[in-house]
Amino acid sequence: MDDTTHNSPDTSGTLDEALERLHSFGPERDGWLSNHAPMAVEALVHHGQAPGVHRWLDHYRAKLEDMPDRFAEVTPDNWREALGDPRRIADWTAYFERETADRPWREVLAEWWPRLLPGIAAGATHPVIRVGHCVRTLLASDGNGEKSGNAPRIAELAHGLGYWAARHQPLPPLAPLAPASGAAAALDAVDRVPDQSGGIRERLGQLTAFPLWPPQPVTDAGLARTRLEELVRAATHRYAAYAHGSPVMLVHAATAPNAVLRTLPALPRELWAPSLDAAWAASAAVTAAYSPARPADHPAAPAGLTPEEVFARAAAHGDDHTIKFTDTALDVGGPLALAAALRSIELNPPVL
Secondary structure (H helix, E strand, O other), X not given: OOOOOOOOOOOOOHHHHHHHHHOOEOOEEOOOEEOXXXXXXXXXXXXXXXXXXXXXXXXXXXXXXXXXXXXXXXXXXXXXXXXXXXXXXXHHHHXXXXXXXXXXXXXXXXXXXXXXXXXXXXXHHHXXXXXXXXXXXXXXXXXXXXXXXXXXXXXXXXXXXHXXXXXXXXXOOXXXXXXXXXXXXXXXHOOOOOOOOOOHHHHHOOOOEEEEOOOOOOOOHHHHHHHHHHHHHHHHHHHHHHHHHOOOHHHHHHHHHHHXXXXXXXOXXXXXXXXXXXXHHHHHHHHHHHOOOOOOOOOOOOOOOOHHHHHHHHHHHOOHHHHHHHHHHHHHOOHHHHHHHHHHHHHOOOOX
């Protein structure tokens, strides 16, 4: 992955202000559509676009809904029965607010990550993406896990984990298909679901089998990270040719595994290999649900266009999925990733 676009921690206070604005709102709207604002503002600030964040939020405000009412308290004794119950979004958020108030955030994350990982498809993968954005900024600002000065970011982790727990959605049992030699070949070998007319929940219910990738079980943490980087790179590059099938939804084939990749440094190394397996399942699921039958021709990235210039175009474009996908493309780096980012700017309608 490309390290040339990593920025220093935000010192403007803009991200914390934005998160504080957002935490009175729920993670969804219109019943199940996700609130992308916390993820988008983190990406904007990370790439030097902090001056435009509040204007972007003012525009996005019309899409926000208040946090739902509490239903019944989640406790250490009843959490299993509350897992995957979307009525409990506010209850789960309150639970994680209590947990992160009493313990270091890394400890809470390490305990709950393996519990939540089987439901990585929750909310069309938005909860894990939200957690990935949050962990990135926590690691940048507070690598030792101290709470001082990070209250809005730790609160954001509670919101992300709470959303994930409430929408927890395991995939159906999946049979292994022929092994694939690499991540790009594995994504190409994913079978499209028979009926792509419904929403993501209906589409995921049609999944039956995935190519076996990696072809051999991964037990070494370092190799798991390398394979995860390969998956993010392959999904990002693939977007350029296949995004026309669903320009919005197909970004998640790359942004979901990248969220997992961003979270690895905060996790015990024994969780890295199962994280790779879950990330592959999420990327393959989105690919099966939304890929078109055939690729399309697309232009290469203009020569000489810098990553910073590409992200500035995404920020000016304003679409939340475009901003988040371009953020991932800059993590990958290189001309193919920039071409994919420009494809998202081309295909998604601008909102600013």
